[in-house]
Amino acid sequence: xxxxxxxxxxxxxxxxxxxxxxxxxxxxxxxxxxxxxxxxxxxxxxxxxxxxxxxxxxxxxxxxxxxxxxxxxxxxxxxxxxxxxxxxxxxxxxxxxxxxxxxxxxxxxxxxxxxxxxxxxxxxxxxxxxxxxxxxxxxxxxxxxxxxxxxxxxxxxxxxxxxxxxxxxxxxxxxxxxxxxxxxxxxxxxxxxxxxxxxxxxxxxxxxxxxxxxxxxxxxxxxxxxxxxxxxxxxxxxxxxxxxxxxxxxxxxxxx
Amino acid sequence: xxxxxxxxxxxxxxxxxxxxxxxxxxxxxxxxxxxxxxxxxxxxxxxxxxxxxxxxxxxxxxxxxxxxxxxxxxxxxxxxxxxxxxxxxxxxxxxxxxxxxxxxxxxxxxxxxxxxxxxxxxxxxxxxxxxxxxxxxxxxxxxxxxxxxxxxxxxxxxxxxxxxxxxxxxxxxxxxxxxxxxxxxxxxxxxxxxxxxxxxxxxxxxxxxxxxxxxxxxxxxxxxxxxxxxxxxxxxxxxxxxxxxxxxxxxxxxxxxxxxxxxxxxxxxxxxxxxxxxxxxxxxxxxxxxxxxxxxxxxxxxxxxxxxxxxxxxxxxxxx
Ligand SMILES: Cc1cc2nc3c(=O)[nH]c(=O)nc-3n(C[C@H](O)[C@H](O)[C@H](O)COP(=O)(O)OP(=O)(O)OC[C@H]3O[C@@H](n4cnc5c(N)ncnc54)[C@H](O)[C@@H]3O)c2cc1C
Ligand SMILES: Nc1ncnc2c1ncn2[C@@H]1O[C@H](COP(=O)(O)O)[C@@H](O)[C@H]1O
Numbered sequence: 001x002x003x004x005x006x007x008x009x010x011x012x013x014x015x016x017x018x019x020x021x022x023x024x025x026x027x028x029x030x031x032x033x034x035x036x037x038x039x040x041x042x043x044x045x046x047x048x049x050x051x052x053x054x055x056x057x058x059x060x061x062x063x064x065x066x067x068x069x070x071x072x073x074x075x076x077x078x079x080x081x082x083x084x085x086x087x088x089x090x091x092x093x094x095x096x097x098x099x100x101x102x103x104x105x106x107x108x109x110x111x112x113x114x115x116x117x118x119x120x121x122x123x124x125x126x127x128x129x130x131x132x133x134x135x136x137x138x139x140x141x142x143x144x145x146x147x148x149x150x151x152x153x154x155x156x157x158x159x160x161x162x163x164x165x166x167x168x169x170x171x172x173x174x175x176x177x178x179x180x181x182x183x184x185x186x187x188x189x190x191x192x193x194x195x196x197x198x199x200x201x202x203x204x205x206x207x208x209x210x211x212x213x214x215x216x217x218x219x220x221x222x223x224x225x226x227x228x229x230x231x232x233x234x235x236x237x238x239x240x241x242x243x244x245x246x247x248x249x250x251x252x253x254x255x256x
Numbered sequence: 257x258x259x260x261x262x263x264x265x266x267x268x269x270x271x272x273x274x275x276x277x278x279x280x281x282x283x284x285x286x287x288x289x290x291x292x293x294x295x296x297x298x299x300x301x302x303x304x305x306x307x308x309x310x311x312x313x314x315x316x317x318x319x320x321x322x323x324x325x326x327x328x329x330x331x332x333x334x335x336x337x338x339x340x341x342x343x344x345x346x347x348x349x350x351x352x353x354x355x356x357x358x359x360x361x362x363x364x365x366x367x368x369x370x371x372x373x374x375x376x377x378x379x380x381x382x383x384x385x386x387x388x389x390x391x392x393x394x395x396x397x398x399x400x401x402x403x404x405x406x407x408x409x410x411x412x413x414x415x416x417x418x419x420x421x422x423x424x425x426x427x428x429x430x431x432x433x434x435x436x437x438x439x440x441x442x443x444x445x446x447x448x449x450x451x452x453x454x455x456x457x458x459x460x461x462x463x464x465x466x467x468x469x470x471x472x473x474x475x476x477x478x479x480x481x482x483x484x485x486x487x488x489x490x491x492x493x494x495x496x497x498x499x500x501x502x503x504x505x506x507x508x509x510x511x512x513x514x515x516x517x518x519x520x521x522x523x524x525x526x527x528x529x530x531x532x533x534x535x536x537x538x539x540x541x542x543x544x545x546x547x548x549x550x551x552x553x554x555x556x557x558x559x560x561x562x563x564x565x566x567x568x569x570x571x572x573x574x575x576x
Pocket of ligand 1: 464465489507508523559
């Protein structure tokens with residue numbers, strides 16, 4: 001069996017939009033989107049001791065290789081990075097097209113996504129990718145079991161929990177409560193350097209320049225503004241007196 | 257502008273979020289609604305009262321389970337046949353997956369997390385808070401159809417006394433992959449205990465509590481303050497606390513006088529359920545946690561050290 005996991009390299013710390021390009025500033029340090037660690041973990045759990053191959057796939061800048069290496073260090077077998085200047089500024093339509101093309105080459109039995117990208121908070125990409133791959137999709141999955149050729153999952157909606165069954169191949173987005181991701185071991189980190197790592201251009205996966213990046217995008221950011229402020233937010237560091245300070249705040253607001 | 261709004265229903269109730277979007281859309285131009293599932297024809301008059309001039313009905317019991325992909329087939333057909341240039345959704349687990357699937361099917365632009373939309377000289381402009389709500393951006397679409405997904409609670413809607421809509425039946429052809437997932441069981445929420453929606457004080461716990469048994473820390477403080485206990489989805493999904501206590505996009509929306517957030521990172525999906533609380537106090541050991549951006553008093557520290565002392569102080573005050 002083959003499981004593909006889509007992972008994103010996201011800016012670390014406080015993100016900002018670049019006023020000139022109106023795009024997310026990706027020049028600083030980045031890291032594996034922590035929600036995607038849950039998807040990698042789930043793939044590794046499903047693999048267990050079997051001969052299943054776990055391949056991690058990302059679309060992003062050259063530095064996204066770090067996030068893929070982290071997934072390899074956790075235990076994934078192989079990495080594919082689609083990196084191309086022509087993909088800069090891709091929106092949902094363009095990203096889903098490129099990712100679907102990269103995934104088509106893998107024809108995995110199961111494609112896993114994380115619950116959301118912590119920079120864009122879209123929580124939508126899987127549904128677009130699944131549509132392009134013509135595969136069933138279920139999101140917000142908190143429990144997943146495989147049984148000969150199909151899967152059974154549990155997911156939360158606004159009304160409680162649904163249990164859903166779907167045949168493989170399928171696309172699943174997991175919730176951050178599905179598991180506790182492992183930390184890469186030292187051995188894992190060393191081993192990751194020797195694992196197969198493929199870097200591809202858009203041309204390699206058969207995506208035309210006009211279908212990617214800004215040219216292939218159907219949405220745009222027109223202007224940046226300030227959000228309404230919430231007034232006098234106060235932040236303190238606990239030096240042993242925090243409980244008293246919270247109590248004083250409650251007393252001042254007549255809440256105790 | 258010809259706008260189509262996906263109106264979600266649960267049982268025989270239309271969801272208030274989609275009705276809000278419908279009412280908003282009616283201010284932009286001609287608006288049609290689409291209802292998909294079993295028994296939805298009976299719900300069409302309600303959609304008309306919120307501004308729909310036309311209601312597309314895909315009445316089919318086999319479509320009643322809340323799965324996105326057959327709904328993409330229905331919407332794609334309506335958009336193509338009806339020439340709609342704009343399709344709007346109120347965010348939900350179901351609607352988000354439909355919107356993104358439809359975007360891929362039609363190669364259309366989707367702007368999500370919108371809180372408002374306006375027509376500027378005939379051009380549609382969306383308002384969207386981004387990066388943990390640290391900026392508010394104007395977003396647009398470079399082509400039609402334009403797809404938009406609105407954040408929960410963006411619009412209040414009041415129905416008109418009467419409303420007439422033309423009813424149009426739709427039948428779509430389904431893609432093979434669209435109908436292969438099946439809902440085999442549904443566990444509906446059973447509300448137990450006092451409702452957190454009515455509480456003046458809510459003490460909410462997240463994954464930072466560390467273990468299910470540590471919810472007693474939240475419960476003790478809640479008891480001392482005379483309040484109720486809330487939870488994040490992460491801990492509800494992990495089975496630490498019941499779903500009826502969940503606050504956020506897929507849970508309850510609350511606005512108590514006091515909201516105490518314990519070990520909660522403050523993801524947008526949690527924030528939308530509690531941001532209108534009068535006073536927000538947060539304890540989190542990570543100084544960069546987003547929750548601090550919207551707390552009146554944020555404490556960077558370990559809740560295990562702070563909580564017992566705080567609960568004692570509140571109890572002592574009560575006793576005095
Ligand atoms: C479609 C969708 C719908 C969603 N709906 C909801 C919803 O309705 N409600 C909801 O809550 N979420 C919802 N989410 C999930 C949301 O995005 C977050 O994943 C979730 O809110 C995180 O929960 P958390 O804050 O408990 O956990 P985490 O994000 O893991 O945060 C735990 C926090 O605890 C802190 N911490 C750890 N130890 C300590 C300590 N000893 N002392 C103090 N602080 C500590 C950490 O610094 C961290 O900030 C939804 C997501 C999606 C995609
Ligand atoms: N550039 C990318 N490359 C690979 N996977 C991605 C990328 N962006 C997002 N994803 C995946 O899609 C999920 C949801 O992302 P989003 O819809 O952008 O919030 C993430 O958790 C990842 O699994």
